[in-house]
Structures are given as C-alpha cells and as structure tokens.
Amino acid sequence: MTKAKIRVLIVDDSAVVRQTLSQILSGDPEIEVIGAASDPFVAADRIREQTPDVITLDIEMPRMDGLTFLQKIMSQHPIPVIICSSLAEDGAQSTLRALEYGAVEIIAKPRLGSKQFLEESSVLLRQAVKAAAVARLRPYNSSPVVEPKLTADAILLRTSRAMLETTEKVIVIGASTGGTEALRTLLEAMPPDAPGMVIVQHMPENFTRAFANRLDGLCRISVKEAESNDTVLRGRALIAPGNRHILLKRSGARYYVEIKDGPLVSRHRPSVDVLFRSAARYAGRNAVGVIMTGMGDDGASGLLEMKEAGAATMAQDEATSVVFGMPHEAIKRGAANLVLPLPAIASAILAHA
Numbered sequence: 001m002t003k004a005k006i007r008v009l010i011v012d013d014s015a016v017v018r019q020t021l022s023q024i025l026s027g028d029p030e031i032e033v034i035g036a037a038s039d040p041f042v043a044a045d046r047i048r049e050q051t052p053d054v055i056t057l058d059i060e061m062p063r064m065d066g067l068t069f070l071q072k073i074m075s076q077h078p079i080p081v082i083i084c085s086s087l088a089e090d091g092a093q094s095t096l097r098a099l100e101y102g103a104v105e106i107i108a109k110p111r112l113g114s115k116q117f118l119e120e121s122s123v124l125l126r127q128a129v130k131a132a133a134v135a136r137l138r139p140y141n142s143s144p145v146v147e148p149k150l151t152a153d154a155i156l157l158r159t160s161r162a163m164l165e166t167t168e169k170v171i172v173i174g175a176s177t178g179g180t181e182a183l184r185t186l187l188e189a190m191p192p193d194a195p196g197m198v199i200v201q202h203m204p205e206n207f208t209r210a211f212a213n214r215l216d217g218l219c220r221i222s223v224k225e226a227e228s229n230d231t232v233l234r235g236r237a238l239i240a241p242g243n244r245h246i247l248l249k250r251s252g253a254r255y256y257v258e259i260k261d262g263p264l265v266s267r268h269r270p271s272v273d274v275l276f277r278s279a280a281r282y283a284g285r286n287a288v289g290v291i292m293t294g295m296g297d298d299g300a301s302g303l304l305e306m307k308e309a310g311a312a313t314m315a316q317d318e319a320t321s322v323v324f325g326m327p328h329e330a331i332k333r334g335a336a337n338l339v340l341p342l343p344a345i346a347s348a349i350l351a352h353a
Contacts (some may be wrong), residue, residue, distance in 0.1 A: 005032040006133045009052035011043045013061045024122045040069035054132045074102035080132035092210035099180045104135045108276025110206035119319030131177040131295030135322050148237045152273040169195045169353040172279040174272030176202040176294025178322025187219045189346035195353040196232035200270045205242035212239045228259040240270035247278035266298035288352050294319035297329035304335035312352040314338045
C-alpha cells in the first residue's frame, strides 16, 4: 500500500515566499502542498475545506498575527505548526513564544539569490515538515532531491583515542524538534554549581541568542550563546549559535569551545554529531552525553563514539519525547547507557558528574 503523503498548508503574506516554499516542499515525493494562504482568515477557510497534517506559519501578517492564529489552532484543533520566520534577533522573542504556545519547530525563510542557502534551506524545511508530521502535540493552555548527509568527518576527523583525563566533568547535550521546552525543563532543574554544559539545539541563526537569553532568565545557572574560546565553567551552559558548528576543546585542564563554519553534517549545522565527537576526543570518560527529543539520527553516531571513549551516555525516552527519532537511533545503536524520562535526566547527570 502506498504511504500517504504529508499534507502541508503554507500561510504567509508574501506571494514569493508562498511560491518558494511550495516549490521546495512539492519537490519531495513524501510531501503534498494542499494550499497556500495569505493570512490566517484565508487559512481558516482552507482548514475547514481540508485539514492539513502540517502548517507552515509566518509571524508577521496582516489582519491577524501568526501568534494569535497559533493560539487559536492549538486551543481549538491542534495541528503541527512550523514557524517559518525571517525575523531578526530583535524579533526573535515573539518567535520563541510560539514554541511555548505549541509550535514544534522554527525554521528560517529561504533567502533567494544564494544557491547554497536555498539548497540547505530545502533540506532543513523538508526535514522539519517530516518531524512535525510525527510530533506529539500538547494543546495550547493559556496558563526528491537527494539530501546531503555528511558525517562528522567533514568537520573533525575520527581518532582512535581520547585525550588523557582531567578531574573536571563536562556535559554535552543534543536536541532538535521539541528540544526548546525539553531543555528548559532540564536546565531549570540544574543547581548553580552544576558541571559546565555545551548544547546543540537545532535552530536558525539569530534565534539561538534570544533562546539562550530566555533560559538565562529562567534558570539558576547562567546560559549564553557560545562564542569561540568561551571557557566551559561550572554553573554555565553554552548554546551553539545557529548555523555554526560547535566543538569542545581542551587546553591542559581547561575546557573551551570552538565555533566553526562547515557543511551540513547529518543534515544540520550545528550538528550534534560534531559536538559529541569532539567530546569523545577531548573529554573521554570525563564527559556525560545526553541525546534528547528530535527527528532523524543526528547525534547517534557521536554518542556511540562517546560511549566507546568511556563517557556516560543517556537518551530521553519515547514517552517524554516530542519526536522519538534521535534518541531512538542512539538506543538502536547501543550508544545509550541509560534511557530516561525527561524529569529524571537532570538528577542522572548530577549523579554521574
């Protein structure tokens, strides 16, 4: 029996953006664009005619803004929503609120004029739609182009051994779809003297700084968007900047991070595999690796490398994952020492560190 296609409704006030998104998505044999709407009122009519499996939604639109429309969808008839935004950093806070209201993903609008950016946007957009189609939704509560799939070899070559131990522990975490709220839950549970953390959350550039600032205001630890040569310190989490890879490095007993350009790895930049491989090499058994909710398999190979280097490794369980893709792949490969529900991960990290 032929697998049903994922039906997508595009909601954006720009005719050019609607056409571009439609062309990108229609190029995937697993996706069908069932309509496009210039504003939420037109979108509501389209939904009444045919319910989509996924909606791509702009934030800034006439007659009704995207956040208001999202709240109505999630409170009345929850449908997986991807926020497709061109908002720069100063408007990122409103986009992040969309994740709190129930959106499953943020992606950047494709920019015309750059062939590489358009090709990479196509990969990320199609991946986001497929992730959203299988995501576990929580109702809002007012309280075939061949996709490039490089390995971490593109950024950091494999080595047969890790550096010698220091006494300091370091935590590396990878997440994707559903990860923004999962990370908030995890980091809010961390005490002020928690071991230093380095995090990859798949998210576009300009949004990771706002995301880090939001978490910094909610958590007892400090949270910041990482910059090259930032030291990994107790009581601080460093979040990889969007569209850049992050590597853990070591100089003597000091751990620090390097921010690096490069191709998409495991369909992502930043890539969890790149971070985890660097942790296997430079931290070895002094590292704790955690892979959380997300679509695809980014991080599964890297977590296995960490385990083989002697690190403690953990995966979020299916019941608490919005999308049980990345953790499932890691578990299948035998990369996870522990499989835990989200509320238990923080205490497990502290026990190992």
